[in-house]
Amino acid sequence: MPRWLTPEEQCAWRAFIEASSRLLDDLEHQLQREAGLSHGDYEVLVRLSEAPERRMRMSELADQALVSRSRLSHAVSRLESQGLLQRQACETDRRGMFAVLTDEGFARLEAAAPSHVDEVRRLLFDNLTEDQVRALEEISQAVVSARREASGRSRG
Amino acid sequence: MPRWLTPEEQCAWRAFIEASSRLLDDLEHQLQREAGLSHGDYEVLVRLSEAPERRMRMSELADQALVSRSRLSHAVSRLESQGLLQRQACETDRRGMFAVLTDEGFARLEAAAPSHVDEVRRLLFDNLTEDQVRALEEISQAVVSARREASGRSRG
DNA sequence: CCAGCATAGTTGAATAGTCAACTATTTCCA
DNA sequence: TGGAAATAGTTGACTATTCAACTATGCTGG
Numbered sequence: 164m165p166r167w168l169t170p171e172e173q174c175a176w177r178a179f180i181e182a183s184s185r186l187l188d189d190l191e192h193q194l195q196r197e198a199g200l201s202h203g204d205y206e207v208l209v210r211l212s213e214a215p216e217r218r219m220r221m222s223e224l225a226d227q228a229l230v231s232r233s234r235l236s237h238a239v240s241r242l243e244s245q246g247l248l249q250r251q252a253c254e255t256d257r258r259g260m261f262a263v264l265t266d267e268g269f270a271r272l273e274a275a276a277p278s279h280v281d282e283v284r285r286l287l288f289d290n291l292t293e294d295q296v297r298a299l300e301e302i303s304q305a306v307v308s309a310r311r312e313a314s315g316r317s318r319g
Numbered sequence: 320m321p322r323w324l325t326p327e328e329q330c331a332w333r334a335f336i337e338a339s340s341r342l343l344d345d346l347e348h349q350l351q352r353e354a355g356l357s358h359g360d361y362e363v364l365v366r367l368s369e370a371p372e373r374r375m376r377m378s379e380l381a382d383q384a385l386v387s388r389s390r391l392s393h394a395v396s397r398l399e400s401q402g403l404l405q406r407q408a409c410e411t412d413r414r415g416m417f418a419v420l421t422d423e424g425f426a427r428l429e430a431a432a433p434s435h436v437d438e439v440r441r442l443l444f445d446n447l448t449e450d451q452v453r454a455l456e457e458i459s460q461a462v463v464s465a466r467r468e469a470s471g472r473s474r475g
Numbered sequence: 476c477c478a479g480c481a482t483a484g485t486t487g488a489a490t491a492g493t494c495a496a497c498t499a500t501t502t503c504c505a
Numbered sequence: 506t507g508g509a510a511a512t513a514g515t516t517g518a519c520t521a522t523t524c525a526a527c528t529a530t531g532c533t534g535g
Contacts, residue, residue, distance in 0.1 A: 168436060172444050175452050178459035180362075183339045184385045185466055201521085206336075221484060229340045234522060236485055241521090258483040258530045280324060288328050290465040291458060296331050298454040302447060303334035309446040310341055357491085377514060390492060392515055397491090414500045414513040 186286055193282045198275035203230055204238060205279065208272045211248065211264040218251065218263040247271055342442055349438045354431030359386055360394060361435065364428045367404065367420040374407065374419040403427055 168176060191202045200208070206228040211217055219227075225235040239262050242248050247268030253259030264272075288296065324332060347358045356364070362384040367373055375383075381391040395418050398404050403424030409415030420428075444452065 166437065166440060168440065168444070171449075171452055171456070172440075175456035175459070176439060176443070178456050178463065181385060182459035182462040183343075186462060187339075189466070203521095222482085225484095229337060231523075232484065233486085233524075237521075240485090253483095256483080256531075258528095260484065281322065283332060284322060284324065284328075285469075286466065287332070287462060288324070290461045293327075295454065295458050295461070296327055298451065299458055300327070300331035300334050302451050302455055303331070303338035305446045305451070306338040306342055306443060307334065310345070310442065313441075359491095378512085387493075388514065389494075389516085393491075396515095409513095412501075412513080414498095416514065 189286055190279070190282060194275060194279055197278050198271065200271070200275060203228065203234070204242060205272075205275065206230075207235070207238060207242065207262075208247065208264065208268055211262060212269060212272055216263070217269065218261045220253065221260050221262060224262055242268070345442055346435070346438060350431060350435055353434050354427065356427070356431060359384065359390070360398060361428075361431065362386075363391070363394060363398065363418075364403065364420065364424055367418060368425060368428055372419070373425065374417045376409065377416050377418060380418055398424070 187202065194200050194202055194205055198205070207224065207230075210224055210227045211219055221235060221239070222232060225232045228235065230238070239248065239250065243250060246265060248265055249263045251261040251263050253261055291299065343358065350356050350358055350361055354361070363380065363386075366380055366383045367375055377391060377395070378388060381388045384391065386394070395404065395406065399406060402421060404421055405419045407417040407419050409417055447455065
């Protein structure tokens with residue numbers, strides 16, 4: 164006997180799916196239009212830009228940018244061919260590679276960021292109270308931690 | 320001078336991106352494993368199953384399932400070839416088509432739903448208080464309405 | 476030491492998604 | 506009425522993503 168969702172949960176779930184799909188789609192389109200980047204690519208560049216020496220090991224980058232290793236590998240090849248980053252062999256682990264943000268990549272990111280941030284504000288934060296911003300973070304944290312604990316338990 | 324995000328908004332934004340990506344990815348994998356359906360396909364089948372006579376015009380279905388018309392058209396072709404639904408010409412508007420859920424499609428959905436719902440509970444609602452569920456819905460509604468008003472304004 | 480397992484990352488084929496162009500029909504209104 | 510514009514839906518080419526297989530290297534216990 165499956166535990167169904169309560170009516171309140173149903174509503175919340177559908178609202179969440181609609182809001183997050185539309186929000187992410189809109190941001191995707193906006194980034195594509197203004198900067199020729201997908202949201203995934205943008206995340207990759209952001210993480211690199213914040214890393215020491217603007218470089219990061221492939222696996223760590225994949226984890227932080229929330230994409231699979233395979234997808235990152237393809238994405239890095241694309242971004243590399245656009246000159247936005249480079250691969251660099253790791254000297255202490257000969258299996259390893261770094262992705263390094265180029266100046267051009269950094270410039271592209273700097274050009275894309277302001278209008279992207281404006282869009283995030285416009286589509287999300289301008290429509291929320293301070294309490295709602297706090298609630299959004301707490302809800303998100305709860306989801307992320309629960310997932311982490313669950314996978315910790317199943318691995319350990 | 321771009322309005323940057325406040326530190327609180329930054330945190331909320333990153334937490335939201337991580338939580339929603341992981342949640343949606345997990346659900347996607349679970350549905351794929353258990354029922355051989357993508358989340359998009361699942362949404363399509365759900366909407367059809369709730370429609371009168373289990374059928375719906377392509378455009379309305381696309382709107383409700385939050386996918387582009389082109390994507391729906393491809394998806395319907397796939398699902399049709401799997402026998403989960405059928406296309407049916409509309410008699411009052413000769414441009415129009417209905418997508419109709421087959422018995423097999425309905426059965427597939429019934430088989431997939433319980434474990435999917437369990438997963439939604441487990442990954443999301445089990446980790447939230449009642450207040451948080453309410454907050455999640457209000458936040459989502461706020462985002463969706465703001466977007467609707469904005470596009471209404473730009474269209475009108 | 477070294478055999479076996481784990482980890483880092485890549486690849487290519489298969490699948491899915493996007494975008495713009497296209498057909499066919501309907502609606503609007505001068 | 507008729508012709509422009511809007512709407513419904515499809516298509517195909519291109520791009521992106523996934524999945525499983527693969528190479529290469531590092532680690533670990535007997």
